[in-house]
Amino acid sequence: MLALRLSLGAHPAVQLRRFLVAAASAGTGFLLLSALGHALAHPEPSVSALRLAWCTAPLAATVYFAVAVARTDPATRPRPGLSAVGLGPVRLMAVSAATTAASCLLGSALALLVFLALRGDLTALPFDGAGTDFLAAGRPLPLPAALTLLALVPVSASAAVAVALRPREPVTGAPRPPRAYGRFGAYRRTPALESFGAYGRFGKQFGPSARGRRATGAAREQEGAAGAAEGAAAADASSPGVADAPAPGAPADAPPDVPRTVPSGLPWGITVLAVGLAVEAFASRPGPGSPGDRPAALLGLALACVGLALAGPGLTHLCGRLLQTIRPGALRLLAGRVLMTEATRIGRPLGVVCAVMSAAYAMAALHDREDTSSAPLVALGVLLVAGCTVATLLTAAVESRQARADTTAALRRLGAPAVTLRRAAALRAGALLALFGPLSLLVAELSTWPLTG
Amino acid sequence: MVAPPDNDVLWARALHFRHDDGSPGLSGVSLGVREGEILAVGGPRGSGKTTLLRCLSGLLPARSGEVWFNSVPVHTMGPAARERLRRERFGWIDPVPLLVAELNVWENAALPLMLRGTGRRRAKTAALEWLERLDIGDRARRHPVELTHAERQRVCIARALAPAPSVLFADEPTAPLHRVDRAHVLRTLTTAARSHGITVVLATHDAHTAALADRTVSLLDGRRVRTLHLPPVPGAAETEGRATCSLSV
Numbered sequence: 001m002l003a004l005r006l007s008l009g010a011h012p013a014v015q016l017r018r019f020l021v022a023a024a025s026a027g028t029g030f031l032l033l034s035a036l037g038h039a040l041a042h043p044e045p046s047v048s049a050l051r052l053a054w055c056t057a058p059l060a061a062t063v064y065f066a067v068a069v070a071r072t073d074p075a076t077r078p079r080p081g082l083s084a085v086g087l088g089p090v091r092l093m094a095v096s097a098a099t100t101a102a103s104c105l106l107g108s109a110l111a112l113l114v115f116l117a118l119r120g121d122l123t124a125l126p127f128d129g130a131g132t133d134f135l136a137a138g139r140p141l142p143l144p145a146a147l148t149l150l151a152l153v154p155v156s157a158s159a160a161v162a163v164a165l166r167p168r169e170p171v172t173g174a175p176r177p178p179r180a181y182g183r184f185g186a187y188r189r190t191p192a193l194e195s196f197g198a199y200g201r202f203g204k205q206f207g208p209s210a211r212g213r214r215a216t217g218a219a220r221e222q223e224g225a226a227g228a229a230e231g232a233a234a235a236d237a238s239s240p241g242v243a244d245a246p247a248p249g250a251p252a253d254a255p256p257d258v259p260r261t262v263p264s265g266l267p268w269g270i271t272v273l274a275v276g277l278a279v280e281a282f283a284s285r286p287g288p289g290s291p292g293d294r295p296a297a298l299l300g301l302a303l304a305c306v307g308l309a310l311a312g313p314g315l316t317h318l319c320g321r322l323l324q325t326i327r328p329g330a331l332r333l334l335a336g337r338v339l340m341t342e343a344t345r346i347g348r349p350l351g352v353v354c355a356v357m358s359a360a361y362a363m364a365a366l367h368d369r370e371d372t373s374s375a376p377l378v379a380l381g382v383l384l385v386a387g388c389t390v391a392t393l394l395t396a397a398v399e400s401r402q403a404r405a406d407t408t409a410a411l412r413r414l415g416a417p418a419v420t421l422r423r424a425a426a427l428r429a430g431a432l433l434a435l436f437g438p439l440s441l442l443v444a445e446l447s448t449w450p451l452t453g
Numbered sequence: 454m455v456a457p458p459d460n461d462v463l464w465a466r467a468l469h470f471r472h473d474d475g476s477p478g479l480s481g482v483s484l485g486v487r488e489g490e491i492l493a494v495g496g497p498r499g500s501g502k503t504t505l506l507r508c509l510s511g512l513l514p515a516r517s518g519e520v521w522f523n524s525v526p527v528h529t530m531g532p533a534a535r536e537r538l539r540r541e542r543f544g545w546i547d548p549v550p551l552l553v554a555e556l557n558v559w560e561n562a563a564l565p566l567m568l569r570g571t572g573r574r575r576a577k578t579a580a581l582e583w584l585e586r587l588d589i590g591d592r593a594r595r596h597p598v599e600l601t602h603a604e605r606q607r608v609c610i611a612r613a614l615a616p617a618p619s620v621l622f623a624d625e626p627t628a629p630l631h632r633v634d635r636a637h638v639l640r641t642l643t644t645a646a647r648s649h650g651i652t653v654v655l656a657t658h659d660a661h662t663a664a665l666a667d668r669t670v671s672l673l674d675g676r677r678v679r680t681l682h683l684p685p686v687p688g689a690a691e692t693e694g695r696a697t698c699s700l701s702v
Contacts, residue, residue: 330567337555410551413512414612415540416568 003098006075017069018103020391024062025107025153026114027384031055032149033115034377040136058381059153061356061388066104066157067164068349068395070096072402076165089167096165097158104154112150116141134377263343266314269351273307276300277446284450297450301362304447305355308440312351317343319435323427330416335424339431342400346432349393354436356389358444365448461485462652463620468508468518470501470675478504479515479675486620491643491653493666501675502656506622509654510543511535523619540569544613544621544651546642548628550605552597552612559584559593562611569616576615583611587641603634610642620652627662639665 007018032055039048070076076096078089087095116122119137280300317340324336339346360382408421464485470478479501486492494502507513509520511527512535520527522542527535539545544565552561562580567573584590587607589600597605606626613621623642627635643665646653655666663669671678
């Protein structure tokens, strides 16, 4: 009830995002119902199971979008004053899960209504357009099966939202493990590559300034290098005195911890992408059957897409790094550093969008035009997946903007011209477009080439 | 209308301000700030200190009244002109240090200079100089998250001082600090301002802080008052209303 009250009194833009979630849920529900209808109309189970399996793509896109919307929902933001009256983190998680469930249930109900109307159960006038065998008109619809399928989207979306927004205790004040030299990143104890560099060569650690700061500052120094949860096991030997030093507790209004570590997915992403392309090329050796029938080729395409999605944050970080190299002024500095900081938040959905675009491009080249019965469903599915991923990217941009609202306000108080801030945002968008557009085109071309050739 | 004295760098006349929700902010505040002085704006919380500073610096447009800076009317300027004035002539220090978390310390301090169009090398030199003066020169390559609160506040002061503003507005710059850090921050701020002839308007509710200033202007409920008469604290007297609210009665 509280979730309903909170969600009804929201800003129109927030309502629009929730409405988009409902629309995505409706589309996915309709696709699931049509898989059921196809199973009713056709006795062979394998084809219907394949159709149901294809529905996982829109389902995953919908859940991804729902989680992104729940993250940006202002109604479920932690409120400092309301934690005392019982609206704490756990309750807020429940509220956002309930809000998501409400949006998705609305969409599912809409999908059921449309499906029944098209079947003619409501109007006694079945829709007879092209390719209506998935409606299974004339056969009774098994209600429990339909409801189970329709409950799939709300349940999975709510569960994903609850997991994504579960209250996590920030690890402040805990003694940080000292920097362990000598491993050089073996066993991946530290996310950043460590080397002695100037530190070891010029004896900076023996200087007078280092000596005084060592006891209190070393734990703090470690904070920047090691990420939040890394290296609990590394708290051994090298300098026990540092671990005993009292770690200064963060003040209550300290700025949110900015993740300054480089996203680590780039090598993995490139590897998986290369493996995917190689599998595709291997599967498309001249042989019997059309290339679209081979599961290995599809597997290769899927691997290439996963690789592209994995490489997204790293590529975004690289893009930001390139933007701010070589004596940057205020504009390039703001644009590049912000892109480096927001690499994970923006880069992940961006990589997914690129993966979806290249997959759609490759599938369009593969698609056989004769099969008209499922053409509208395929179009709906592609539209859903593409729309959800693009909407997720835009929502992530909104989230990043919300997270940086304080900094922007401080910059405005300094007198930073709005034009500069806008130009920095445009520069970021342009740089990302310039990197990811050709890249996804290239991957799409590379993955289409062995399949059609 | 009386012409302002020549050495007033900033003066306000009969400023009225009402917040968006209708609650009163300022009602008829007039004051003049002389060149190179440190003026403390005192008064308890909620007396309109921050609002006065915002009106003076052109962050908020006053409902009525006049603000003049160096014989230029600020109250008739458009938003773009006020923004340029803030960038070129004014500095601002927030109660909490709001630094750009992505940039390191010297880049933060050099940012206002770079926003003005100064070259990177010159901006860096000026920023490093100020950081050195404020005792955080050895932290210049750190990021703000690695610094303590007092150090971040000193970075904010360096950022405000580096472009050599005509007027520096400091809105309770030491409110969340302990007394040692508070004294350090205030001493550096006032020394830097005096040695460089920077006019400072310092909002504070702390009498010790106000003692560092040349002059103090007291505000109470959005009005300027000469003397602040606080109600006497009834020490031994029965607290009002306790008997009626007590559960045992």
